[in-house]
Amino acid sequence: GAVVSQHPSWVICKSGTSVKIECRSLDFQATTMFWYRQFPKQSLMLMATSNEGSKATYEQGVEKDKFLINHASLTLSTLTVTSAHPEDSSFYICSASPGHEGSGRNEQYFGPGTRLTVT
Amino acid sequence: GNSVTQMEGPVTLSEEAFLTINCTYTATGYPSLFWYVQYPGEGLQLLLKATKADDKGSNKGFEATYRKETTSFHLEKGSVQVSDSAVYFCALGSSNTGKLIFGQGTTLQVKP
Numbered sequence: 001g002a003v004v005s006q007h008p009s010w011v012i013c014k015s016g017t018s019v020k021i022e023c024r025s026l027d028f029q030a031t032t033m034f035w036y037r038q039f040p041k042q043s044l045m046l047m048a049t050s051n052e053g054s055k056a057t058y059e060q061g062v063e064k065d066k067f068l069i070n071h072a073s074l075t076l077s078t079l080t081v082t083s084a085h086p087e088d089s090s091f092y093i094c095s096a097s098p099g100h101e102g103s104g105r106n107e108q109y110f111g112p113g114t115r116l117t118v119t
Numbered sequence: 120g121n122s123v124t125q126m127e128g129p130v131t132l133s134e135e136a137f138l139t140i141n142c143t144y145t146a147t148g149y150p151s152l153f154w155y156v157q158y159p160g161e162g163l164q165l166l167l168k169a170t171k172a173d174d175k176g177s178n179k180g181f182e183a184t185y186r187k188e189t190t191s192f193h194l195e196k197g198s199v200q201v202s203d204s205a206v207y208f209c210a211l212g213s214s215n216t217g218k219l220i221f222g223q224g225t226t227l228q229v230k231p
Contacts, residue, residue, distance in 0.1 A: 041226075044163075
């Protein structure tokens with residue numbers, strides 16, 4: 001149980017275009033989903049937290065107009081990288097939690113990640 | 120603020136050697152502590168967790184004990200295998216926000 005999928009697993013796009021990444025919880029309802037960015041050989045950096053039906057909460061330094069997050073249902077969240085540039089190339093990972101934000105004891109279940117390359 | 124510090128890698132061991140990866144944290148409140156593992160090209164998988172002081176998390180031969188007095192959550196395994204080669208992340212779960220704060224990750228390479 002507790003499987004999270006991401007699509008696509010990798011994508012190459014041209015500079016200036018937008019890319020959408022989907023994150024789905026397959027066998028549970030995810031009240032909260034998190035989006036992370038991971039640079040090569042580095043730790044995960046939390047970008048934003050999204051709760052179903054409400055606006056995402058972005059971490060300091062993350063441009064909300066560039067990284068659009070939509071949590072349309074209890075099983076789906078999307079991250080859209082708008083007007084992508086080469087510096088946006090990275091490994092993007094989502095996670096899903098079945099509990100409401102505010103409970104530090106809820107586990108997060110991670111997707112396999114999406115490799116984005118902007119040329 | 121909350122933070123997690125892991126020992127720097129890479130850690131290279133021979134098969135059947137004893138493994139320790141150190142993890143210390145600073146936090147307010149009563150966080151939960153986690154170890155995640157990331158195999159090459161894959162996402163993170165929860166390895167084990169502990170939700171309160173003196174709890175021991177264990178899975179697949181790995182263990183870690185939540186030590187509040189030393190603010191530590193060191194990962195140990197008595198006999199590593201080649202298949203344990205991966206990146207290991209220590210993480211702290213905020214009791215207020217549910218967010219996870221990760222350490223920088225430690226790469227483990229086990230040689231036959």
